[in-house]
Amino acid sequence: MMKHRFFILLLIALFSLSARAELTIEIMGGAANQIPIAVVPFDASPAAAAQQSSISNIINADLKRSGLFRTLETRGVANQPHQVADVKYSDWLGIQAQALTIGTVEPLPGNRMKVAFRLLDVLKQNQLLAMEFTITQSQQRMTAHKIADMIYEKLTGEKGVFATRISYVNKANGRYSLEVADADGFNPQTVVSSKEPLISPSWSPDGTKIAYVSFEKKKPVIYVQSLVSGQRYVLANFKGNNSAPAWSPDGSKLAIVLTYSANSQVYIINADGSGLKQLTYSSGIDTEPDWSPDGAFVYFTSNRGGGPQIYRIPSSGGDAKRVTFEGAYNVSPHVSPDGKLLTYIKQDSSGFRVAIQDIETGQVQTRSETTQDESPSFAPNGRMILYATNVGGKGTLAAVSSDGRVKQRLTDAGGDVREPSWGPAN
Amino acid sequence: MNKSLLMSVLLAGVLAACSNNAVKNKPAAPVAQTAAEAEAARLAAEKAAAEADLASLKDPSNILSKRSVYFDFDKDEVKPEYRALVDAHAKFLLAHPKSKVAVQGNADNRGSREYNLSLGQRRSVAVKKVMNLAGVQEAQIETVSYGEEKANACKDEACFQQDRRADIVYDHE
Numbered sequence: 001m002m003k004h005r006f007f008i009l010l011l012i013a014l015f016s017l018s019a020r021a022e023l024t025i026e027i028m029g030g031a032a033n034q035i036p037i038a039v040v041p042f043d044a045s046p047a048a049a050a051q052q053s054s055i056s057n058i059i060n061a062d063l064k065r066s067g068l069f070r071t072l073e074t075r076g077v078a079n080q081p082h083q084v085a086d087v088k089y090s091d092w093l094g095i096q097a098q099a100l101t102i103g104t105v106e107p108l109p110g111n112r113m114k115v116a117f118r119l120l121d122v123l124k125q126n127q128l129l130a131m132e133f134t135i136t137q138s139q140q141r142m143t144a145h146k147i148a149d150m151i152y153e154k155l156t157g158e159k160g161v162f163a164t165r166i167s168y169v170n171k172a173n174g175r176y177s178l179e180v181a182d183a184d185g186f187n188p189q190t191v192v193s194s195k196e197p198l199i200s201p202s203w204s205p206d207g208t209k210i211a212y213v214s215f216e217k218k219k220p221v222i223y224v225q226s227l228v229s230g231q232r233y234v235l236a237n238f239k240g241n242n243s244a245p246a247w248s249p250d251g252s253k254l255a256i257v258l259t260y261s262a263n264s265q266v267y268i269i270n271a272d273g274s275g276l277k278q279l280t281y282s283s284g285i286d287t288e289p290d291w292s293p294d295g296a297f298v299y300f301t302s303n304r305g306g307g308p309q310i311y312r313i314p315s316s317g318g319d320a321k322r323v324t325f326e327g328a329y330n331v332s333p334h335v336s337p338d339g340k341l342l343t344y345i346k347q348d349s350s351g352f353r354v355a356i357q358d359i360e361t362g363q364v365q366t367r368s369e370t371t372q373d374e375s376p377s378f379a380p381n382g383r384m385i386l387y388a389t390n391v392g393g394k395g396t397l398a399a400v401s402s403d404g405r406v407k408q409r410l411t412d413a414g415g416d417v418r419e420p421s422w423g424p425a426n
Numbered sequence: 427m428n429k430s431l432l433m434s435v436l437l438a439g440v441l442a443a444c445s446n447n448a449v450k451n452k453p454a455a456p457v458a459q460t461a462a463e464a465e466a467a468r469l470a471a472e473k474a475a476a477e478a479d480l481a482s483l484k485d486p487s488n489i490l491s492k493r494s495v496y497f498d499f500d501k502d503e504v505k506p507e508y509r510a511l512v513d514a515h516a517k518f519l520l521a522h523p524k525s526k527v528a529v530q531g532n533a534d535n536r537g538s539r540e541y542n543l544s545l546g547q548r549r550s551v552a553v554k555k556v557m558n559l560a561g562v563q564e565a566q567i568e569t570v571s572y573g574e575e576k577a578n579a580c581k582d583e584a585c586f587q588q589d590r591r592a593d594i595v596y597d598h599e
Binding site for chain 2 (some may be wrong): 110194197200218240244262263301307329345351374375
């Protein structure tokens with residue numbers, strides 16, 4: 001038994017080091033008023049600047065992918081400045097840039113580098129941001145994402161989410177693996193891998209742990225795994241199904257679903273697996289809990305009234321109130337980070353699609369054009385909704401902006417991808 | 427009648443013949459031995475009968491060979507047309523108290539994985555309840571749900587329908 005356990009730990013350790021095929025992100029559509037921005041290559045040598053992994057190219061790709069920016073081709077401009085003193089604003093007005101990003105990359109001894117960047121307002125001819133980082137080679141991508149986040153925030157007034165991570169489940173060659181990748185799909189790392197299904201990953205609010213459901217014991221059991229050490233523990237392995245984990249906003253508890261007494265019902269359990277308490281009581285299915293950002297309510301799916309609809313209940317217990325009223329099948333609720341919007345899957349005449357509902361007014365809008373959508377969740381800034389869908393018979397991830405204008409598709413050439421979840425901003 | 431059943435019956439007959447000969451040819455044999463032989467014959471006959479019974483679970487002409495109960499979309503009621511099937515398995519379990527089954531609930535791949543996991547569980551429990559009503563003990567039935575995790579990559583109703591199902595699986599299989 002001990003041997004067995006050790007072997008599993010070893011496997012986890014091994015898998016946590018293995019890198020997988022990357023997700024490819026395709027962008028469809030964009031905001032109505034995209035901000036035209038020019039990002040001048042930071043590297044002094046043209047060969048280094050041309051590399052896709054160069055810092056300026058990563059910043060450029062991030063801004064473009066958001067759909068809020070029109071990234072301009074800079075190669076036509078003869079003078080490529082690295083310092084503010086060298087900027088000729090007329091050059092950039094000439095290609096209709098409103099914002100300009102310049103910078104430098106300077107190698108330091110010991111595989112380290114100094115990265116400096118400035119964001120300039122072309123119309124006002126002034127500096128909006130200036131920052132310097134001393135980093136190691138391996139921090140290059142994350143630093144580029146952080147710079148893109150700062151530019152994004154300065155120009156849109158919203159927090160950027162380029163320096164965040166996403167998780168998803170990849171099914172390939174009869175194996176399931178839970179992956180964590182950068183928000184741009186790069187640098188995927190396998191958290192856990194199994195021959196049996198893995199579903200419902202949920203990030204701890206501090207981004208250091210993931211709770212998930214594994215069928216490796218031939219029934220659904222909830223595990224919590226550290227993304228730092230790779231170690232995991234069983235959170236819930238009660239009689240029957242153990243599923244649908246959702247962390248409370250303070251990270252001290254999780255809402256989970258058990259069939260312990262009979263039907264699927266929502267319970268609350270401490271993050272260490274102690275203090276189990278039943279939250280919902282119905283004779284139907286209650287599942288898919290999700291906390292409001294203030295921790296006061298738990299939204300969940302229930303078929304207590306016939307078909308599945310979304311309800312909410314005070315997290316301290318009490319009466320459940322129905323939240324969705326349009327359509328006969330509404331499932332998988334997730335609340336936006338500001339607590340104002342709800343996204344879920346709504347069945348309509350064409351299929352199962354991502355819907356968004358204003359919690360206060362009850363107004364509902366369908367946001368996706370795909371028809372086999374599942375598991376929608378908000379980005380930490382609330383702008384994008386990441387979800388799973390099916391394109392040409394293949395499990396694919398997709399993202400749509402809350403206003404429906406920006407659409408992205410994330411595919412893995414090596415397998416079916418599903419069960420996405422956007423990690424928190426750190 | 428299938429092959430394994432036929433073999434079992436023949437084997438039982440041969441064993442019975444052997445024990446008759448033994449009695450006839452050695453009238454002075456100790457009683458204990460005769461009793462032991464009779465007991466062996468009885469056990470063999472019992473084993474053959476049990477094998478014949480197990481074979482009935484696989485006999486295509488026997489309703490017991492049918493193991494799947496199909497459901498409507500988002501429903502967990504056992505439809506009237508599947509009552510006879512579930513009742514036949516209940517009767518088998520009552521006649522074989524040592525047999526155990528797992529009722530495995532499934533859902534088609536549309537909608538939510540978690541909701542479908544719960545729905546599959548409701549379907550397996552619905553089949554179990556029909557068996558319980560017929561008198562089958564809890565200890566003989568285990569329920570498990572795979573939700574939509576074992577579903578096919580379906581695109582139309584004819585295919586979806588195959589996945590909305592609870593399977594009755596015997597533990598010796």
